[in-house]
Amino acid sequence: MSLLVLKNVKKIYHQGVINVPALKGVELIVEKGEFTTVFGPSGSGKTTLLNVIGCLDKPTEGEIYFTGDNIADLDKRYLAEIRRKNIGFVFQSYNLIPVLTAYENVEFAIKILKNISSREIKKRVFKMLELVGLQGLENRKPNELSGGQKQRVAIARSLVKKPKLVLADEPTANLDSKTGEDVLKIMLEMNEELKTTFLFSTHDPLVMDYAQRKIELKDGQITRDERREELDVFN
Amino acid sequence: MFLIKLSLKNLMRHKRRTMITAAIIAWAIFFYITFDSFLLGMNDLVFQNIIDYEYGHVQVANSSYWENKDELPLKNLMFNNEEINKKLTEIRNYKAHAPQINFQLRLSDGINETPVMGKGISPQETLNVLNYEDYIVEGRIFQAGERKAVIGKRLADIMKLELHDYVTLLTRTKSETFNTIDAEIGGIINTPNPTINQNIVLLPLDVVQDTLSVDNMVTHFIVRLDDQNFAPQIVEEFNNELQGMDRNLSVYSWRNLDEVSITQAKQSGNNFILFIVLTIAAIGIINIVILAALERMEEIGMMKAMGLKEREIILSFVLESTGIGVLGGIFGCILGAISVYFFSLYGLDFAAFVDIDMSTFGVPLISKIYGTWNPDAFINMFLFAVFGSMLASILPARWAAKKDPVQAIYKR
Numbered sequence: 123m124s125l126l127v128l129k130n131v132k133k134i135y136h137q138g139v140i141n142v143p144a145l146k147g148v149e150l151i152v153e154k155g156e157f158t159t160v161f162g163p164s165g166s167g168k169t170t171l172l173n174v175i176g177c178l179d180k181p182t183e184g185e186i187y188f189t190g191d192n193i194a195d196l197d198k199r200y201l202a203e204i205r206r207k208n209i210g211f212v213f214q215s216y217n218l219i220p221v222l223t224a225y226e227n228v229e230f231a232i233k234i235l236k237n238i239s240s241r242e243i244k245k246r247v248f249k250m251l252e253l254v255g256l257q258g259l260e261n262r263k264p265n266e267l268s269g270g271q272k273q274r275v276a277i278a279r280s281l282v283k284k285p286k287l288v289l290a291d292e293p294t295a296n297l298d299s300k301t302g303e304d305v306l307k308i309m310l311e312m313n314e315e316l317k318t319t320f321l322f323s324t325h326d327p328l329v330m331d332y333a334q335r336k337i338e339l340k341d342g343q344i345t346r347d348e349r350r351e352e353l354d355v356f357n
Numbered sequence: 358m359f360l361i362k363l364s365l366k367n368l369m370r371h372k373r374r375t376m377i378t379a380a381i382i383a384w385a386i387f388f389y390i391t392f393d394s395f396l397l398g399m400n401d402l403v404f405q406n407i408i409d410y411e412y413g414h415v416q417v418a419n420s421s422y423w424e425n426k427d428e429l430p431l432k433n434l435m436f437n438n439e440e441i442n443k444k445l446t447e448i449r450n451y452k453a454h455a456p457q458i459n460f461q462l463r464l465s466d467g468i469n470e471t472p473v474m475g476k477g478i479s480p481q482e483t484l485n486v487l488n489y490e491d492y493i494v495e496g497r498i499f500q501a502g503e504r505k506a507v508i509g510k511r512l513a514d515i516m517k518l519e520l521h522d523y524v525t526l527l528t529r530t531k532s533e534t535f536n537t538i539d540a541e542i543g544g545i546i547n548t549p550n551p552t553i554n555q556n557i558v559l560l561p562l563d564v565v566q567d568t569l570s571v572d573n574m575v576t577h578f579i580v581r582l583d584d585q586n587f588a589p590q591i592v593e594e595f596n597n598e599l600q601g602m603d604r605n606l607s608v609y610s611w612r613n614l615d616e617v618s619i620t621q622a623k624q625s626g627n628n629f630i631l632f633i634v635l636t637i638a639a640i641g642i643i644n645i646v647i648l649a650a651l652e653r654m655e656e657i658g659m660m661k662a663m664g665l666k667e668r669e670i671i672l673s674f675v676l677e678s679t680g681i682g683v684l685g686g687i688f689g690c691i692l693g694a695i696s697v698y699f700f701s702l703y704g705l706d707f708a709a710f711v712d713i714d715m716s717t718f719g720v721p722l723i724s725k726i727y728g729t730w731n732p733d734a735f736i737n738m739f740l741f742a743v744f745g746s747m748l749a750s751i752l753p754a755r756w757a758a759k760k761d762p763v764q765a766i767y768k769r
Contacts (some may be wrong), residue, residue, distance in 0.1 A: 201665050205663065205664040208666075211662045213766065220370070222366065233358075234664060
């Protein structure tokens with residue numbers, strides 16, 4: 123069973139009397155463990171697509187099957203429950219909580235899940251911070267971390283609860299190219315190691331090279347969907 | 358648990374803003390506690406002044422007389438006989454009693470005239486109930502049968518009267534005919550009770566009875582107890598016994614006095630001030646939550662993206678505001694305690710306020726007012742601050758939590 127299936131998904135924003143179509147009948151299937159990028163120019167609908175998939179926004183029309191269940195018409199409380207348990211987010215501007223340390227920011231994502239012991243939480247948070255290369259920086263607050271380090275915290279936060287899907291909206295947009303590449307490598311490592319499905323948006327051609335699958339979006343429609351079997355980005 | 362931790366950390370995010378809001382709440386609490394302590398202290402003093410210089414702990418009178426007592430009538434009087442005197446000594450916790458006649462009087466020095474209240478008293482018995490003896494500043498209290506008067510110092514000053522001066526006291530008898538008493542000023546009294554000092558002329562009971570043609574009758578008896586707290590119980594107990602003897606007679610506690618209701622009205626005024634001040638504090642809390650929500654819009658969006666429910670986001674803001682309420686409550690109670698401590702130790706001397714006569718405001722006292730500890734005020738104010746802050750934050754927190762996650766994340 124596919125992780126994600128989108129059937130004729132449309133999203134129309136109403137701006138006063140004007141209707142602005144952001145997605146125009148998107149058809150998409152994402153399998154478990156994929157490392158996929160959605161690229162395209164600004165205004166092509168990348169962020170809207172990720173928001174709709176991530177249960178942050180509802181489609182105007184169409185069906186979205188997540189692990190086999192249609193989530194398109196669910197109530198916002200159920201959508202929140204799906205996000206809580208199954209979806210991790212990485213944002214362009216990191217969105218870390220400034221009063222919490224790196225450890226606490228990651229811990230926050232797992233603390234809101236019930237039935238996980240304190241010991242297990244601690245173990246998972248330290249492991250995740252170690253995996254993203256932040257061991258020793260656990261007690262630093264966001265203002266004491268570089269942009270790349272902040273984004274690593276955000277990646278650790280998105281992964282610590284072992285979600286089925288991680289959505290990253292332009293995760294390297296605020297980073298220099300070297301740091302951006304490092305962050306992408308970490309995401310790719312996590313994909314390899316944890317078998318977590320990644321779907322991220324970008325308009326940076328360099329970043330696209332890291333993806334196993336590249337989906338091009340133009341004017342709210344998928345215009346290209348390419349896959350490649352082997353990646354040599356670590357070489 | 359994590360939300361509590363987050364809220365505590367958020368409290369310290371804008372220390373100055375948190376401290377200013379907490380300070381507003383603390384000031385409100387401090388103000389209330391100090392004012393409350395002052396009022397209670399004033400009440401205690403007012404009651405003590407009335408008990409010690411005017412009323413005793415309980416009074417016995419004809420119930421028809423009592424209803425009109427402020428008009429100083431000479432109707433519905435009671436006999437000052439052996440039977441009633443004996444009966445009064447049977448009151449539980451009894452210490453002393455004395456008969457009195459309150460009546461209308463005009464005091465004249467031959468040139469000026471002023472209306473006052475005459476009090477016919479039996480000197481020795483009255484001194485056992487009321488504390489006049491310590492406050493006779495000139496002369497002495499009269500003996501029975503002497504045509505001498507004791508007047509207050511302020512009245513003497515106003516009328517420019519001195520010891521041994523003669524005054525004419527004009528009154529109406531029981532049968533509504535005019536009669537006068539020519540009396541020598543035998544003593545001048547200066548008590549902490551301004552009513553006694555300014556409005557009352559004390560005269561021997563037998564002289565007054567003769568002048569008013571009331572035979573051996575009096576308007577009422579005043580009774581002193583060993584413990585004033587027994588007064589309300591005694592009213593209940595003794596009323597039936599007394600009415601067995603004469604069903605027109607009733608016992609009244611000092612707690613039935615008009616002044617008690619005046620001080621209760623003052624308490625309502627205190628509550629009104631509290632309402633105003635805490636409304637300002639609530640506006641501060643609402644303001645701080647809205648500001649915090651606007652500043653943290655992206656964080657709220659991120660929390661919603663992570664799957665936090667609306668009620669959990671509301672809770673995080675409410676906990677933060679409650680924290681401000683707790684801080685304000687603690688500081689306010691500490692400041693209030695310091696204020697009450699000094700106030701109860703050193704008091705507030707109204708003599709220091711030149712020309713302020715509290716009797717003008719219906720408060721029969723002129724001495725120093727000491728603060729009174731009222732633990733209830735501390736507990737109530739602390740709870741008020743905590744729950745008030747909590748309640749004030751719910752609506753703005755709800756507004757923040759209801760934000761669309763996409764709009765919040767991208768600050769649209």
